[in-house]
Amino acid sequence: MNRTFIILYWLVTAAAFAFGLWLAFAYAPREQTMGDVQRIFYLHLPVAINTFLACLVVFIGAVGYLWQRRSVWDDLADAAARVAVAFGAVVLLTGMIWGHSAWGVWWTWSPRLTFSLALWLLYVVYLVLRSSIESRQKRATVGSVYALIAFLDVPLVYFSTRIIPEIHPTSVTLEPQMKTTLAFWFLPVTLLCVGLIVARFRLARGVPQALAKRSEA
Amino acid sequence: MSPLQHAMLGYAAAAVCLWGYALWIWLAGYSSRAARRQQHNEVKP
Numbered sequence: 001m002n003r004t005f006i007i008l009y010w011l012v013t014a015a016a017f018a019f020g021l022w023l024a025f026a027y028a029p030r031e032q033t034m035g036d037v038q039r040i041f042y043l044h045l046p047v048a049i050n051t052f053l054a055c056l057v058v059f060i061g062a063v064g065y066l067w068q069r070r071s072v073w074d075d076l077a078d079a080a081a082r083v084a085v086a087f088g089a090v091v092l093l094t095g096m097i098w099g100h101s102a103w104g105v106w107w108t109w110s111p112r113l114t115f116s117l118a119l120w121l122l123y124v125v126y127l128v129l130r131s132s133i134e135s136r137q138k139r140a141t142v143g144s145v146y147a148l149i150a151f152l153d154v155p156l157v158y159f160s161t162r163i164i165p166e167i168h169p170t171s172v173t174l175e176p177q178m179k180t181t182l183a184f185w186f187l188p189v190t191l192l193c194v195g196l197i198v199a200r201f202r203l204a205r206g207v208p209q210a211l212a213k214r215s216e217a
Numbered sequence: 218m219s220p221l222q223h224a225m226l227g228y229a230a231a232a233v234c235l236w237g238y239a240l241w242i243w244l245a246g247y248s249s250r251a252a253r254r255q256q257h258n259e260v261k262p
Contacts, residue, residue, distance in 0.1 A: 035220040036221035037224050047231065097226050098227065
């Protein structure tokens with residue numbers, strides 16, 4: 001991949017984050033019920049959606065590997081799972097901080113929160129499971145089957161608030177400036193999510209390729 | 218802690234987690250490339 005493009009990509013992502021911060025803290029008005037803590041929402045929702053996106057990439061990688069048995073799919077699933085764990089941790093952290101201010105507690109065992117924690121743990125276990133298997137083929141096969149099952153939790157997280165009534169908000173009424181801010185925040189968060197998956201994937205692919213070239217030499 | 222401080226803490230935690238992870242990948246890639254370069258130089262004096 002072109003080095004200039006990579007540098008430009010990360011500069012645009014960083015600039016979008018900086019502009020997003022200005023939007024969230026200066027442009028968007030203060031929410032009347034919850035006050036300033038509602039500003040976490042502009043980060044919390046896009047990160048949550050991108051966690052689902054990363055989980056979907058893991059699922060696609062798992063299906064691809066079980067279908068074609070090519071390591072490229074497994075490396076893609078592994079890279080996306082790592083990003084899903086990082087993004088999932090941010091969803092939990094920002095949710096807890098928001099909850100502490102809005103509800104007065106850091107954590108409550110509501111369906112959405114419980115399924116979100118379960119999702120994060122499922123992908124942590126996926127990475128731990130993979131690291132415990134030495135054989136590359138066995139690791140890819142076991143990991144792929146596990147990833148298919150783990151993905152079942154994604155719709156549970158998404159639909160939990162619609163199925164079971166709970167404390168977590170299902171829909172929020174936003175003013176136009178708030179809508180603009182929220183819509184913009186999807187840009188830096190998605191750029192970061194895609195950039196991290198690609199970077200981790202390239203790192204994983206670089207090592208075996210280098211080993212193969214060395215053995216050929 | 219005020220609601221604004223809560224919001225700022227949320228953004229700070231996200232920045233540490235996500236940009237920290239990006240930095241970690243970059244460092245891992247950098248050290249991997251450096252190791253490959255060194256091995257290449259050792260093979261071809």
